[in-house]
Amino acid sequence: MLGRKNRRIAELERAVEGLQSLLSRSGEARTEVLGEVATAGAELAALRHRIETARAELTPLKEELVLHRAGVFRTGEAVDHQAQLDLIHGEMKTLIKTGAAVEGGGQVTCNGSDATGRRLVEDWSALMLRSYNGEAENCLRMLRAGGLDAARRRLDRAASAIARLSGTFALRISPRYQALRAYELELTADHLQRKADGRRRIAS
Known part of the structure; x- marks a missing residue:
């Protein structure tokens, strides 16, 4: 009886170790994914800033083009x-x-x-x-x-x-x-x- 219990405990301990290992790997992967998301977010913000800057620079040219097309x-x-x-x-x-x-x-x-x-x-x-x-x-x-x-x-x-x-x-x-x-x-x-x-x- 005791031997069966010990074996059962050992099996449960191995299962716990497997779960802990899986959780650890998942945590590392989650951290890696979060890092990639943060990097992508920063790059996206920088791109949006560059787009807004380009639009701001383009606006006066578009306004001037209105005059040019009309011959002014x-x-x-x-x-x-x-x-x-x-x-x-x-x-x-x-x-x-x-x-x-x-x-x-x-x-x-x-x-x-x-x-x-x-x-x-x-x-x-x-x-x-x-x-x-x-x-x-x-x-x-x-x-x-x-x-x-x-x-x-x-x-x-x-x-x-x-x-x-x-x-x-x-x-x-x-x-x-x-x-x-x-x-x-x-x-x-x-x-x-x-x-x-x-x-x-x-x-x-």
Whole structure:
């Protein structure tokens, strides 16, 4: 009887040792897994930080691309009015992005489709805006001291031509957008006049 009990105890002790060994190995594996999880978590956090940093760096480029696609390239050199120019360009971007830089168009149906008509109006609006901005950029590039009135007239003629050529779409550059580009011309003209005055003072 005692021998059987001793054998049973021995069997139980071996079972306990096996369980303890299994638990020990499981604990080591769990520790290893937790370490790998912690490492992966740190790497993931670092990657997320790099992604956010890249997005933050990309945002200004995307904003600038809005202007470039519409034909605005910040060619003005009125550096002494930079804060005002930044405000002007910021509002221009808003008008372009919201579709408020060009007015008109109304409800147009093309080949029996309203959606096709809307796309056609959007394409024409983008084309007209780019044409107007191209003329505005030329006015800025060619502007000379004392030439503001001529540049304004040229820009006004461009807006009138766009309204006329848009035909049945009845598109026009919005008055607010025209005012912003005209103000940009004024700031650039003021800067050029200051430079000219400075040169005259030095020469005298």
